[in-house]
Amino acid sequence: MHQTRSQVAGEVSACIRCNECLTACPALPVRIQIETLNRETLGERISPDVARFAQACYQCGACVPVCPVGLHRDAMMLWLKMRLLHSSVDGARSRRGARGDRYDERVARWR
């Protein structure tokens, strides 16, 4: 299940950077540093590689049992997914500009 921002922040700060979660991940398409992933999970900028990984993550949970400190990397990835989803909705709205009213209505319907 998802976690709140404060819970994700707590998990990120508890990460010991052993890289076990990324090693066990079947969805990781390119090598990513765990520090980068942790930083960008809550940071302002999301690099293309991390965004791509977040999109590719299919929440199989393979990263959870291998974590030596019992963190939930799947929930952190879900948080990143939500941020990307939110940014795509936000971006589409700004691209539409003045004509975005109808789009806003549609978004409001599913938000």
Next chain:
Amino acid sequence: MAMRAGASRGRSQPQQSHRRQRSGGWSRSQWLSALVGLALGGALVYGYVTYLRGGDVSPDSRYGYIFAILGTLLLVIVGAGYAMRKRLWRGRFGLLHTALSWHVVGGILALALIFAHSAGNFHPRTGSYALYSLIALVVSGIIGKQLDRIAPRLAARAALKTLTFEGEERLDALVSTLPHKRQRRWERSRPLSQQTRQAASSAPWDLAYYDLSVPPDEIPVLLHQQQRGSARPASPGVEGALVSEAVAIRQEMGMERLCLHLIRVWRYLHTALSVLTLILILWHLEFAATLLLAAR
């Protein structure tokens, strides 16, 4: 908001990636394995057509055995190899994602080889059961791969609706606002002396006094209870809006849970089918060995 601040400044790059992913953005290893799979598949089709044009077309012909041996070997390599790479050789031989790409392509090719081995013979024997199980296994893998694309996205979309702009639980926010408002309204209606006395006597001194673990299912009930227990009931419109909002959030949580469960349950199904296929293949091998030994 936290989510918005995080997303908007680095907007262009993730969005480009997001669009690329939506338009079926494959990784390099997926492309490579798909191309190799296509080339080998083409060679297999050519070999199978040549085999059909020849005289001896049966599972126990020479080419039939070659297809069977190649298919079984490929199954062992991509099936057992992926499982071992995942559990035993963690962190070796490149990324697990690359192994998964080869696992998918190898599984489809192995099915094609075993199908070529059967040469259209689907008698109700051990081999046909093994073939049906293998078909179910490969189809479950293909469906699972599509589920892996769709279900996490739906889960993220549902989860997004259960959070506030600050990234906290909307249900918590909903429940916490209700008693505060009621408490304030109630306090305002009483004389000042009673208010101070009440504040001194009834304020809980222990944080454990508060029940923070209210399950989502109980929220509408809880809201109703609070409405009933209040000195002055809220208007039916406000109550209805709160309850319907709580129910909507609960539905989104259910949707998220369903999507995540579906991904994991499908994985178990695929594993169970692979075990079944392995048993049926072993049964078929034992049957074929008996026939071969009897012929000698």
